[in-house]
Structures are given as structure tokens and as C-alpha cells.
Amino acid sequence: MERSMEHSRGTIDAAQRFLSQSRSGLHAVAACVDRGTKIMADANLAQDTRANIEAQIIELRNEMGRLSKSLQARASDVAEDAEDAFETVKSRAAGAAKTVRRQAHVVSEAIGDNPGTAAAVLSSAGVMGLLVGFAAGYILASGSRR
Known part of the structure; x- marks a missing residue:
């Protein structure tokens, strides 16, 4: 056991x-x-x-x-x-150039038809420009003296 x-x-x-x-x-x-x-x-x-x-x-x-x-x-x-x-500017510039050419042609024809008148007008414009230049110079010179 x-x-x-x-x-x-x-x-x-x-x-x-x-x-x-x-x-x-x-x-x-x-x-x-x-x-x-x-x-x-x-x-x-x-x-x-x-x-x-x-x-x-x-x-x-x-x-x-x-x-x-x-x-x-x-x-x-x-x-x-x-x-x-660009196309708009181009067309406007072309139109302006055409207008300037036309006006230049008209002016050149007028000068060719009336050379004496053209010379008188241009010389008068030159003399007027000269007088305006002298006057402006005198006024400017007198203003600086004061």
C-alpha cells in the first residue's frame, strides 16, 4: 500500500x-x-x-x-x-498716320500753289517766336535782378 x-x-x-x-x-x-x-x-x-x-x-x-x-x-x-x-492700337495708329499723311499732303500742295504766302506765314511765325523768346528772356532776367 x-x-x-x-x-x-x-x-x-x-x-x-x-x-x-x-x-x-x-x-x-x-x-x-x-x-x-x-x-x-x-x-x-x-x-x-x-x-x-x-x-x-x-x-x-x-x-x-x-x-x-x-x-x-x-x-x-x-x-x-x-x-x-494690340489690334486696336495698330488700327488707330494706322488711321492717325493716314490722317497725318493727308494733312501733310494738303499743306505741301498749299505751299506749292502759294509759295509767297507760305514764306510770309513761316517768316511771320519765326519773327513771332523770336519776339516771344526775347520777352521771356527779359522777364526771366529782370526777375533774377531783384
Whole structure:
């Protein structure tokens, strides 16, 4: 009986050691599962972050495309406005040049038809300019003497 008790105690001790080892093994498995869960959570977080960044990059590219199209449209409008302004100035300058040519032709014909009158008018204008110059010089000189 003593022997069967010792045998039973040995079996009980072996069972307890087995349970103890099993518990530590279960703790190790639980720790691994916890680490694996954490790693998977970190991986999911990394995937979510990457997906968010990729979505933002796509959104920025789309915005850049819209801005580029808007700038192209505005540049085209400015170019058209500049071209219209140039054409307006060009046509007005051509009209002014035509008018000046016509008036110069009329004056040259008048001088050719009446050379004496033209000489008298031009000499009178020259004498008047000379008198105005002398008067202005006298007024300026007398003002500086005071």
C-alpha cells in the first residue's frame, strides 16, 4: 500500500509538473498571441496610414490638374485680350498716320500753289517766336535782378 501511495504520489507529482509546464506553455502561447495581435494591429495601422497618404496624394494630383487647367484658361484669356488691344492700337495708329499723311499732303500742295504766302506765314511765325523768346528772356532776367 505504501508502494501504491508512493506510486500515486509520483503520478500526482508528474501530473502537477505537467500542469505547471502546460501553464507556462499556455502563458507563452498567450504572450505570442498577444504579440501577434499587436503586430497585426500595427500592420493594419500602417496599411491604413499608407492608404490615407495615397488618397491625399491622389487628391493633390487632381487639385494640381484643376489648377493647371484654370491657369491655362486664364493665360489664354489674357493672350486674347492682349491681341485684341494690340489690334486696336495698330488700327488707330494706322488711321492717325493716314490722317497725318493727308494733312501733310494738303499743306505741301498749299505751299506749292502759294509759295509767297507760305514764306510770309513761316517768316511771320519765326519773327513771332523770336519776339516771344526775347520777352521771356527779359522777364526771366529782370526777375533774377531783384
